[in-house]
Amino acid sequence: MTVDQPKYKTSDEVDFAIIGSGAAGGILAKELSTNGFRVVVLEQGPYLTEADFTHNEIEVFAQNKLTNHPELQPNTFRKTPDEKAKTQRALMYGRCVGGTSVHFTANFWRFHEIDFMERSKIGPIAGTGFTDWPITYADLEPYYTKVEWEIGVSGLAGASPFDPPRSKPYPMPPLPVKSSGVIFERAARKLGWHPYPAPMAILSQPRPGRSACVNCGFCLGFGCEVGAKSSSLATAIRIAEKTGRCEIRPNSYVHRIETDDKGRAVGAAYFDEKRNTHLQKAKAVIVCANGAETPRLLLLSANKQFPNGLANSSGIVGKYLMFNTYTPVFGVYEHPLNEYKGYAVSRVLHDFYELDPQKMGFYGGGGLDARIDFTPIGFAMGCLPPGTPRWGKDFKAALAHDFTRTMEVSTHGTSLPLESNSFSLDPELKDAWGLPALRMTYKDHPDDLKFTNWLIERAKEVHEAAGAQKKWSYPAREQQFGVHLLGTCRMGNDPKTSVINADHRTHDVKNLFLCDGSSLVTSGRGQPTMTIEALAFRAADRITALAKRGEISA
Amino acid sequence: MTITMNQLNRRNFLLRAGTGLSAAWVSANWPALLSAATHAHEAAKAATPPKFEFFTPEEAAEIEAITARIIPTDDTPGAREAGVVYFIDRGLVTFAADDHKTYREGLPELQARVSEMFPSVPKFSGLSTEQQDAVLHSFDENAVAGQGPRLARPGAQNFFETLQQHAIAGFLVDPDYGGNHDGVGWKVIGREREHMFQAPFGYYDRDYPGWEAAMKEAAKK
Numbered sequence: 001m002t003v004d005q006p007k008y009k010t011s012d013e014v015d016f017a018i019i020g021s022g023a024a025g026g027i028l029a030k031e032l033s034t035n036g037f038r039v040v041v042l043e044q045g046p047y048l049t050e051a052d053f054t055h056n057e058i059e060v061f062a063q064n065k066l067t068n069h070p071e072l073q074p075n076t077f078r079k080t081p082d083e084k085a086k087t088q089r090a091l092m093y094g095r096c097v098g099g100t101s102v103h104f105t106a107n108f109w110r111f112h113e114i115d116f117m118e119r120s121k122i123g124p125i126a127g128t129g130f131t132d133w134p135i136t137y138a139d140l141e142p143y144y145t146k147v148e149w150e151i152g153v154s155g156l157a158g159a160s161p162f163d164p165p166r167s168k169p170y171p172m173p174p175l176p177v178k179s180s181g182v183i184f185e186r187a188a189r190k191l192g193w194h195p196y197p198a199p200m201a202i203l204s205q206p207r208p209g210r211s212a213c214v215n216c217g218f219c220l221g222f223g224c225e226v227g228a229k230s231s232s233l234a235t236a237i238r239i240a241e242k243t244g245r246c247e248i249r250p251n252s253y254v255h256r257i258e259t260d261d262k263g264r265a266v267g268a269a270y271f272d273e274k275r276n277t278h279l280q281k282a283k284a285v286i287v288c289a290n291g292a293e294t295p296r297l298l299l300l301s302a303n304k305q306f307p308n309g310l311a312n313s314s315g316i317v318g319k320y321l322m323f324n325t326y327t328p329v330f331g332v333y334e335h336p337l338n339e340y341k342g343y344a345v346s347r348v349l350h351d352f353y354e355l356d357p358q359k360m361g362f363y364g365g366g367g368l369d370a371r372i373d374f375t376p377i378g379f380a381m382g383c384l385p386p387g388t389p390r391w392g393k394d395f396k397a398a399l400a401h402d403f404t405r406t407m408e409v410s411t412h413g414t415s416l417p418l419e420s421n422s423f424s425l426d427p428e429l430k431d432a433w434g435l436p437a438l439r440m441t442y443k444d445h446p447d448d449l450k451f452t453n454w455l456i457e458r459a460k461e462v463h464e465a466a467g468a469q470k471k472w473s474y475p476a477r478e479q480q481f482g483v484h485l486l487g488t489c490r491m492g493n494d495p496k497t498s499v500i501n502a503d504h505r506t507h508d509v510k511n512l513f514l515c516d517g518s519s520l521v522t523s524g525r526g527q528p529t530m531t532i533e534a535l536a537f538r539a540a541d542r543i544t545a546l547a548k549r550g551e552i553s554a
Numbered sequence: 555m556t557i558t559m560n561q562l563n564r565r566n567f568l569l570r571a572g573t574g575l576s577a578a579w580v581s582a583n584w585p586a587l588l589s590a591a592t593h594a595h596e597a598a599k600a601a602t603p604p605k606f607e608f609f610t611p612e613e614a615a616e617i618e619a620i621t622a623r624i625i626p627t628d629d630t631p632g633a634r635e636a637g638v639v640y641f642i643d644r645g646l647v648t649f650a651a652d653d654h655k656t657y658r659e660g661l662p663e664l665q666a667r668v669s670e671m672f673p674s675v676p677k678f679s680g681l682s683t684e685q686q687d688a689v690l691h692s693f694d695e696n697a698v699a700g701q702g703p704r705l706a707r708p709g710a711q712n713f714f715e716t717l718q719q720h721a722i723a724g725f726l727v728d729p730d731y732g733g734n735h736d737g738v739g740w741k742v743i744g745r746e747r748e749h750m751f752q753a754p755f756g757y758y759d760r761d762y763p764g765w766e767a768a769m770k771e772a773a774k775k
Contacts, residue, residue: 054728054730054731055728055730055749056727056728056730056731057723057727057728058723058727058731059731156765159765174765176752176753176755176759177753177759177762177765178753178755178756178759179754179755179756179757179758179759180758181759182758182759182762183758185768186768186772189772197765214749214750214751215750215751215752215753215755216749216750216751217751333758335756335757335758336744336756336757337755337756337757337758338744338751338755338756339755339756340745341746341751341755341756342751342753342755376726376727376739376740376743376745377722377723377726377727380722380725380726380743381719381722390718391623391624391625391690391718391721392623392624392626392687392690393626393628395624395625396625396626396628396630396632396742399742399743400630400742400743400744403743403744403745404743404744404745404756
């Protein structure tokens with residue numbers, strides 16, 4: 001928290017109230033405040049900084065220091081709409097200033113051209129909402145480049161023959177290769193594939209106020225103590241604060257967007273830390289609360305004029321939820337890799353990004369990468385080979401041998417948008433504030449599972465070609481837990497089949513905008529944050545242009 | 555016959571985790587009792603020398619004996635040297651009543667099992683290590699008929715699983731946070747106790763010639 005921050009009164013009608021300070025909210029706050037607007041960012045979580053980040057697995061994983069809390073914010077889950085949902089933790093997201101970008105792994109793949117227009121290329125897929133985006137890769141390319149240069153992404157342009165066109169190289173070289181990366185690179189080349197240095201939103205070179213990665217090994221789940229991970233906290237929010245026009249207001253849990261009798265948003269109602277309620281007035285509201293909380297907030301904001309929820313004349317708010325698929329395929333090698341050192345991923349390949357569904361017999365595309373993203377306790381509980389005793393001498397011996405010698409080749413892939421996969425309000429369960437809890441409905445499309453199983457076989461081939469002593473995996477199963485929360489307020493030109501237009505403006509409420517994972521029309525191949533951030537930069541340009549033309553207020 | 559990692563995975567992870575065992579899922583579904591550790595850390599800073607606060611000395615001796623079979627001491631340190639029993643004790647002092655119940659009910663269940671199997675020995679800690687292992691194996695749910703007593707006691711089974719997870723956490727948690735005394739757990743698994751590292755990290759990246767050179771090398775083959 002810097003001294004430069006203004007303190008707006010709730011009665012002070014600011015230009016923009018932004019709900020959520022994560023990958024999208026942080027960037028919108030920076031862009032709009034830099035463009036001269038007065039901005040309040042309402043973040044439900046606390047304002048933590050580098051000094052608060054530790055290597056404490058228990059604090060981070062068991063106590064949810066950085067994430068949504070299953071007791072305060074319980075949710076329910078069911079596979080299909082005809083089931084009664086049961087209370088079961090089904091989603092996780094960052095709940096602190098910077099949002100999920102604070103604790104993510106920082107894989108920063110761009111989407112490719114195909115992700116925006118695949119429906120046109122391969123035709124419809126029965127029973128799904130598979131469709132094209134209203135924008136193309138070319139529309140987003142300048143913003144991908146902006147993300148890479150402004151927040152800091154390490155990588156090597158031109159290293160993958162499958163990479164989409166780019167207007168500029170990466171601003172800094174790839175991070176140093178890990179043993180898993182070398183094993184993966186050599187084996188994949190042997191197989192005739194095209195591994196390349198993974199693009200990561202982690203600094204390989206220092207930037208002002210931020211260290212380059214020190215390879216501490218506590219990446220996924222943890223906040224970065226040296227500011228090397230390019231979270232919104234370490235990047236955009238710092239700049240937004242320095243404009244003197246942006247207030248970051250933590251511990252502010254927005255539960256309702258209020259509208260006037262003309263159907264315009266007038267501000268955001270929220271609980272402060274003591275659960276007192278306030279209404280922050282704003283000329284326009286931008287919701288960046290993630291693919292779960294954004295649709296929930298719209299549904300919670302139902303009123304007489306908007307009985308199905310705000311911006312929900314289409315009835316699809318919360319629907320078409322997509323997770324991506326992910327499966328680790330483990331391998332144990334003869335010599336120590338020491339994957340516990342360093343960031344997660346140093347090599348990736350995209351040879352299977354775009355496949356022909358006619359030839360394959362199913363839809364799907366994705367990538368493979370080399371990694372381990374388990375810290376010691378998590379490793380001991382979940383990463384030993386099948387058949388390993390779970391206690392006693394042999395358990396200890398396996399743990400002692402394998403901890404330094406294990407790596408994953410992980411599969412990442414598409415999820416098809418299904419209308420029945422959704423977030424909705426649970427009719428019974430309430431959160432600690434008395435608000436209806438999230439209810440998740442999710443069942444993977446059969447093709448998502450078929451493709452994942454196919455990709456698991458490719459991952460095993462990598463281990464085979466690399467001479468792994470042991471390798472194992474489990475078949476793809478239907479997912480009941482998501483961290484990539486995508487597609488629930490999809491973008492489109494038709495107000496009947498989408499929630500926002502290509503400017504991120506809701507079709508129904510002129511001064512209400514949505515930008516986060518919920519905006520995505522397709523899932524991409526496994527790493528959505530880069531695209532969420534590029535969309536945020538683009539949305540900021542669009543919203544600025546609208547505001548300057550006087551097309552937002554009244 | 556022991557419950558294997560395979561079955562642990564299937565039961566605890568995969569059935570709910572979906573397409574795979576995801577780190578994110580694991581992190582979201584840690585046993586709630588592990589939350590004790592931060593409190594344990596606070597207690598550790600305040601309390602010198604360590605004193606048991608939840609367990610009686612007798613109970614602590616039993617817990618220590620059990621965790622010492624979960625992660626035994628052989629030519630390298632085990633749960634005993636890592637001070638796992640202190641980690642659990644401090645956690646329980648500062649944590650939810652539900653978890654107290656698991657231990658308060660679980661310990662007598664275990665003792666009852668000891669009396670059934672080895673009537674002449676009053677306590678788990680008084681058994682030989684072979685006898686102790688036999689008692690613990692009897693809690694494994696897939697024990698095959700004829701290979702040992704198979705007694706259905708769900709409470710105690712839950713207790714043993716809880717203890718397994720706590721023993722692992724106490725053995726491997728960052729030593730700054732109330733377990734893994736002197737970093738012995740990390741020494742056993744080969745994790746250097748440094749806060750930052752530099753490449754080369756392991757055996758396979760030591761001789762990596764660099765991206766360009768590796769490309770050229772591959773092209774020659």
